[in-house]
Amino acid sequence: MDKEASGFNTKQTVAIVGLGLIGGSYARGLRRLGVDHIIAVDPDEKALQQAKQEGMVDDIYTAGTEALKQADLVIFCTAADVMIRFLAENKAFFTPGTILTDVAGIKGDTATAIAALLPEGVDFVPGHPMAGREGRGYAMASADIFNGANYILVPMEGNDEEHILAVKNMARALGCSHVVRVTPEDHDRFIAYTSSLPHVLATALVNSESMNTLTKYFVAGSFRDGTRVADINAPLWTKLFLSNKDNLLYEIDRFSAALQSFSTMLAEEDTKGMTRFLQQAAMRRRELVHETHSR
């Protein structure tokens, strides 16, 4: 737990806006690190009370508050639109020198729009942990979600290097094994492959013409896993896909090329080629799991 924790200043005030699963996990993680003063803001009074009783946070507020002026670091653990609204309504409470960061995967134009809302001297460093767990709400929060997780930083032009470092040090102190810094462009490229594409494949799998009323009797684990994320928020993801159109189209093409190469080998009964293809997949999957410490 001490790795690079030395670089993280525990003698500071951290405000967490949004005390759900992720926000609560920050509170628990930061308290475990010994952070002096933690402020939580959330409309859910029950969550606030529970966190305070458990000693995970010190001061609790159900809405934007003057107390935010004390914060050295503010972590937004809300959806992007909630964060933007909160910033617009409470900008008077952010004072020069405060570092803001988020967990929403905000980047590019959106990040620039947010930065424009901020008072002079308040720096917003976009980022997000690649972490999470089943369930929702403060009750499910755990400091352990950061253990061995990756943390992605997507700094904006104009971000103070010291502020970027402060967020990075926090992530490492919380237990994240890698903090990756990428440009908004690279972020979008990677996410198209590792997040958007799997969602598209899952939806295409259930949307195959082969799906019929008998399918359900033959469904086993592989189909269930492969379609888990097909239960999708359609309007939201349509927007997300369109916002990253070119990268996603590119990834669909690359995936289709891999699928086609397998299909050709199968048609030609190329046993060796198929075995090699599957062996490569198995190896890559195993390495991935090994490296990400997940199943």
Place this chain on the structure above:
Amino acid sequence: MDKEASGFNTKQTVAIVGLGLIGGSYARGLRRLGVDHIIAVDPDEKALQQAKQEGMVDDIYTAGTEALKQADLVIFCTAADVMIRFLAENKAFFTPGTILTDVAGIKGDTATAIAALLPEGVDFVPGHPMAGREGRGYAMASADIFNGANYILVPMEGNDEEHILAVKNMARALGCSHVVRVTPEDHDRFIAYTSSLPHVLATALVNSESMNTLTKYFVAGSFRDGTRVADINAPLWTKLFLSNKDNLLYEIDRFSAALQSFSTMLAEEDTKGMTRFLQQAAMRRRELVHETHSR
């Protein structure tokens, strides 16, 4: 628990060959139903002793045995090749009137080959539950794996209707919600879509040229779910895919058509079409989960 259990005769001797996760689950389920006499055969003496001590089975043997002559029903809970070897080596112990069934998904030519091994009057009714759970071995066995699961019967020509009914009644008595009877041809068609295809998609996803050493930092739940089965037994699945080549090629084509239709809408920024596509996927996935009582 009493639904159609009346159709299942508990006053009989059931032999379970292979007392692992699935075999053990049959033992537990059948004992719970009150089956009179359960014989278990497995090379793993520890598993046998544990099952006997728990009262789940009555007589235990580490190899083929004369005792099998007592069996009214024999359930093979082993891999197909183990079952075939066992049958060839122990056919003297199977007496006329005995019903054999399996869990290996044997069908078509393989089933016919197995039937040819059997003494006159011994009927082999191929079938398998669409059930399972994480882990392996008797210690992980549970009667609950059958609860609400589907059971697939793939009868052969020549199977006695009463024997098919006996296996069906057992499945229902164990708690399976649906027993589906299909021809070997239909079985292969369905399995190509619900099992082979998801495995191929998972392997193609990790085999995309986009996979690189940075991918791991951006992997989240959807990618993990979508590639779970990519860690595949390559020689085994190559054989499986080749044995069902035409159906699998057809399913890859149908999947590709669905993917292509989405890709075209994305390229054309057809927001309505995309939303409809995703909504349909979400609805189908939700219905599937609802109907299969799984996540």
